[in-house]
Amino acid sequence: MQNNCAVILAAGEGTRMKSGKPKVLAEVLFRPMIDWVLSAVREAGVEDICAVTGHLSELVCNHLDETVQTVLQAQRLGTGHAVIQAKAFIEAHLDGNVLVLNGDAPLMDSETITQALRFHTENGNSATVISACVADPTGYGRMVRDGAGTLERIVEQRDATEAEKKINEVNSGAYWFNCRDLLAAFDEIEAMGRTKKEIYLTDAIEIMLNRLQRADAFPAASSDVILGANDRWQLMELNEIARKKVLKKLMVSGVDIPCTDGVMIAPEVEIANDTQILPNTILLGKTKIASGCVIGPSTRLEDCTVGENSVINASQCERSVIGARASIGPFSHLRAGSRLGDDVHAGNYTEVKNSVIGNGTKISHLTYVGDSDVGSGVNFGCGCATANYDGKHKFRTTVGDDCFIGCDTCLVSPVTLGDRCYVAAGSVVTEDVPANTMAIARSRQSIRRKVRKYHED
C-alpha cells in the first residue's frame, strides 16, 4: 500500500468517563481503545500513522510506541481542526490517501478499512466516508443524500432538522481522503467552522462535492464498527460485543465454552481445539493454550503457555510456562518466571515463583517454591517452603531428581539437595544434602511427665 497513511484523532477528553486517564486509553478487553484502532490500521497494511493528541497528551504519547508519530492539538476546536494539526504529516504523503479515524471507536476493523480503500481508489474518490445504518442514530452525524440517493453532505445532530434527524445512516467518523484534495480543503473547512461552534471534518464532504470532486459513502457490513464509548456503560457494551466476538471465533475453531458467564478472553490469546474454558475465567496477553485442557472455573492466566491435556482449576498464573498433563489448583498461584515440566501437580494453596520444576514433580498442598531449580519426580510434602529471601537478597534453591521432601520442611537458600535425597518432616535445611542421603534437621522428641495442675480444674 504505497504512500498511504493514517491519522488517529485522540485529543478528546471524554468527560463522561470521569477518569484521570485520557479517553483513548480506556480499555476494551483489557486493551486500550487506541491499540484496537492501531492494530486494525496495521492489519489493513497502513504503517505510517500519526496520532493527534491533546487532553493528557503525555500519557497518550508515552503509551504509543515510537513507530507512531504524534502532533499536539493544544485546543480542542473540533475534528476538522484536529486533522489540520497533522498537515505536515499529510503533506509527506501527497500522492497517497489518508485514513482518518476516531481513537475511541475500537471496533473498526481491517476488512472494512481495506474494502473502503478499494471502493475509494476504484471510484477515484477524493473522500470516502465509512457509514453504517443504525436503529438509533442519536448523537451521530447523519448522511444526507438527495432524491437519487447521491451523498450531499453530513449534518451533525445539533445542526440537523427534524427530518434529517430521522436519517439512520450515520457517519462512523472513519474516512479515506485523497491527501492532496484534503489539504486543499483545509482553508474552507476552517472558514466553515467560524460560523459554527466547532471546525468539522465532516464539512470536507460538502466542500469537495461543490468543487465537483467525488465524495461518497462506503456502508460498513456491520454497524458495530462505528461504536464508540462516551461513558462507562457504553464501554461495558463495547466490551460485551468484543468479548462475544472473541468467544465466537474460538468456538468456531473448536474451543468448548459451555457457559460464557464471566469468561473474558483477550483478542491475542490462542487456544487449540477441544480445550474447555469454564465460567469466570480471564485469559490475558499472549496466553497460548494447547489442545485438550480444562481451564477454570475462576482462573486467571496472563502471558502463559499451557501444554496439552492440562487442568487449571481456580488458579492464577502469570508469565509462566506449564507443560503437558499438568494439574494446577485449586487455589494455586504461579508467579512470573515459573517453568513447569510435563505431568507436574501444583495443588491446593501452593505458590511457585521464578522456578523451574521438572517433569512429574508434585507440590500438592500449602507449599511455597521460589527462586528454585527443582528436578523431576520430586515430591514436596504439605507445608514446605523455600526461604529464598534474607531481607536484602534473594537466593536460589536446587533440588535434584526424585527427592522426597517431608511435610513442613524449610529449605533455607542458598542450598542444594542432590538427587534422590530424603528430608525428614519438620526439617530446617541450612546445609547442602548430598545425593542418596537422608537429612533430618529438627530437635529430637522428648517425652515428659504431665503437669498435674492443668488437668485438675
Ligand code: UD1
Ligand atoms: C464525530 C463526527 C460525527 C460522527 C461521529 C462518530 C464531526 C464533526 N462529527 O462526532 O459525524 O458520526 O464522530 O463517532 O466530525 N477529537 C479531537 N479533537 C477535537 C475534537 C475531537 O481529537 O478537537 C477526537 C476525539 O477525541 C474523538 C474523535 O475526534 O476521538 C471524535 O470526536 P467527537 O467529539 O467524539 O465527535 P462526535 O461529536 O462524536
Ligand code: CA
Ligand atoms: Ca463521539
